[in-house]
Amino acid sequence: MKLNLYQIDAFTDKTFGGNPACVVPLDTWLPDDMLLKISKENAVAETAFFVDKGDKIHLRWFTPEIEMDLCGHATLATAHCLTTILDYKKDKITFETLSGDLIVSVKNDLYKLDFPSRMPISSSLPEIIENSLNIKPKEILKSRDYVLVYDNETQIRNIKINRALFDQINLEPGGVIITAIGDNCDFVSRFFTPQTSILEDPVTGSAHCSLIPYWAERLNKKEMIAYQVSEREGKLFCEDKADRVIISGQAKTYSIGSLFTE
Numbered sequence: 001m002k003l004n005l006y007q008i009d010a011f012t013d014k015t016f017g018g019n020p021a022c023v024v025p026l027d028t029w030l031p032d033d034m035l036l037k038i039s040k041e042n043a044v045a046e047t048a049f050f051v052d053k054g055d056k057i058h059l060r061w062f063t064p065e066i067e068m069d070l071c072g073h074a075t076l077a078t079a080h081c082l083t084t085i086l087d088y089k090k091d092k093i094t095f096e097t098l099s100g101d102l103i104v105s106v107k108n109d110l111y112k113l114d115f116p117s118r119m120p121i122s123s124s125l126p127e128i129i130e131n132s133l134n135i136k137p138k139e140i141l142k143s144r145d146y147v148l149v150y151d152n153e154t155q156i157r158n159i160k161i162n163r164a165l166f167d168q169i170n171l172e173p174g175g176v177i178i179t180a181i182g183d184n185c186d187f188v189s190r191f192f193t194p195q196t197s198i199l200e201d202p203v204t205g206s207a208h209c210s211l212i213p214y215w216a217e218r219l220n221k222k223e224m225i226a227y228q229v230s231e232r233e234g235k236l237f238c239e240d241k242a243d244r245v246i247i248s249g250q251a252k253t254y255s256i257g258s259l260f261t262e
Helices: 032-042 072-084 127-132 153-158 208-219
Strands: 002-010 019-026 046-052 057-062 092-097 100-107 110-116 139-142 146-149 176-181 187-192 223-228 234-241 244-249 251-260
Touching (some): 002 032, 032 046, 046 072, 072 110, 153 187, 176 208, 187 208
Antiparallel strands (some): 046 057, 234 244
16 A cells, blocks of 8 residues: 655754654544554654545644653644645644544644644652753643643753662653743743663653643743753744643645555
């Protein structure tokens, strides 16, 4: 079987920046084990598969290891693929997903993702995770992911993970967010997932479902600009909408090709 394959860099305006995602359109759903094999072969943080149902687009996200309940950068990548490559005419795209219907609005090369808000609450940190960090956080919270708050951007950039320790814990499907006030933006972050082929996710849209409400409350701001300060770095335009968040960014097409399952 031959399938089309698009690789998109999300949350960036330049190739080799942001977070790469593969997008694979399907006419009908393949078995889950085949979707997982394709995702593993693609060897990026997330592969998005979709089936166009007319009024909605059924969207699923797979890492090389598991299916995810929510993924921001691969959703943005899919919207970019539909709009710029597949000639999708609507300026609002409704995705049917495991996290409910997600709407992406497209305007002036900016993709606005309407996602659920996940305010993190005060929590304790497993000792294994704490011992894996070279710098200890000042505040510990949790929603789907652990949210570890630090004093400044320099600490975020200097965090190192002892992977031998970190990989002893299973947070499936969550991870660990580290965050602080930014030097030249409202806040910065990085994101790590244990027991995965890609330890640090370059830019994590779903992490901002928790980061946006937290920083909106702390900074008393509804609109913010954030950077995920991984090696590839990504820029996110953020808006707090009470029980929803708007996560906006740009994207660039990296490659267009085909894959063969037999």
